[in-house]
Amino acid sequence: MSSRHLLLALGVALIWGVNFVVIDVGLAHFPPLLFSALRFLVAAVPAIFFLRSPGVPWRWVALVALFLGVVKFSLLFSGMAAGMPPGLSSLVLQAQAPFTLVFAVLLLRERLTRRQVLGMVVALVGLGVIALDLGATSPLGAFLLLLGAAAAWGVSNVVMRRAAPPDMLRFMVWVSALAVLPLCALSALFEGPQRGWDALRTVTWPAAGSVLFVGLMATVVGFGVWGGLIRTYSASTVAPFSLLVPVFGMAAAAVFTGERLTPLRILAAALIIAGVLSGLVRDRRPAVRAPGPSSTPGSTPPARTPSRAR
Known part of the structure; x- marks a missing residue:
């Protein structure tokens, strides 16, 4: 990876880590469901008028909008509004990795390696350490909401893997557009139109800035750069940089909040990051082949060199 692309990958991880502190600022003014709707509105408009269709069947866009846009961010923002601190939220959300593996097995019939199973166990131990550290007076309900958000993210990861969008930026802009109306409806139903109107009528500069940062920087810029890096290199090369998100998130929360x-x-962070990293590392053992043109059942095909974008 070139030095320029390395800096871009680090920059995106930094943006996504600091994003949790910015979300905390927005939640101090906006109710969580309305804040989520505004975030996706800013991410979709005006970009949607300058981009082509997502390039995949609309059912995949709708499913990701449901699980990622509506369910994940509703639970994430609600959990943070209920008391989960931003740094810890950035760490707990990494539980999406073991959830993704589980859903890939259940929905895509993928097979887990021993290393992936071990990584899941280590990450789950890290989550248990967080639950232990939270203690009896901590917001257990908020912690469970974050776990629900991680599970919803895991489902959306499997759907995106199945959809394989050719352009992640276009895909995320259309996902954002489809998520706005359901989130507005949920906000009106559960938070009340009056509460939402009061928040919009009395909006402050920090609150408005948080919406712009989360919608433009974390969503449009973040996913645009990230998708470009994956097209240039490969997911296996770029994905490990996402492990820096909770590092930057916890550091930013310690400094600013x-x-x-x-x-x-710190122990929980080490366990979760190690568990997630273990699932990202490919098994490089050579495939065992039987005599003849076909490999033996259950053998691993030889790894292919990731192709680079032309």
Whole structure:
């Protein structure tokens, strides 16, 4: 990876990590469902008028809009509004990795390697350490909402893998557009139109800035650059940089909000990141082939060199 692309990958991880602190600022003013709707509105408009169709069947766009746009971010923002600190939220959300593996097995009939199973166990132990550190007075309900958000993200990852969009930026803009109306409806139903109107009528500069940052920087710029890096190199090369998101998130929360980095939380971060990384590393053992043109049942085909974008 060139030095320029390395800086871009680090920059996206930094944006996505700091994003959790910015979300916390927005949630201090907006109710969570309305804030999520505004985030996707900013991500979709005006970009949607300058981009072509997503390039995949609309059913895949609708499913990702449901699980990622509506369910994941509704649970994430609601959990943070209920008391989950931003740095810890950035870490707990990494549970999406083991959830993705589980759903890939259930929905795509993929087979897990021993290394992936071990990685899931290590990551789950890290989540258990977080639950232990939260203690009896902590917002357990908010923690469960974050786990639900991670599970919804796992489902959307499997759907996106099946859809294989050719351009992640276009895909995410259309996903954002489809998520706006359901989120507005949920906000009106559960938060009330008056509460939403009061938040919009009395909006402050920090609140407005948080919507713009989360919608434009974290969504449009972040996914645009990330998708470009994956097309240039490969998912296996770029994906490990996402492990820096909770590192930047917890560091930003410690600096800007005074969130404590307890020894248990540092241990949990190490376990979760190690578990996720274990699932990303490919098994490089050579395939075992039987005599003849076909390989033996259950053998692993030889790894192909990732092709680079032309």
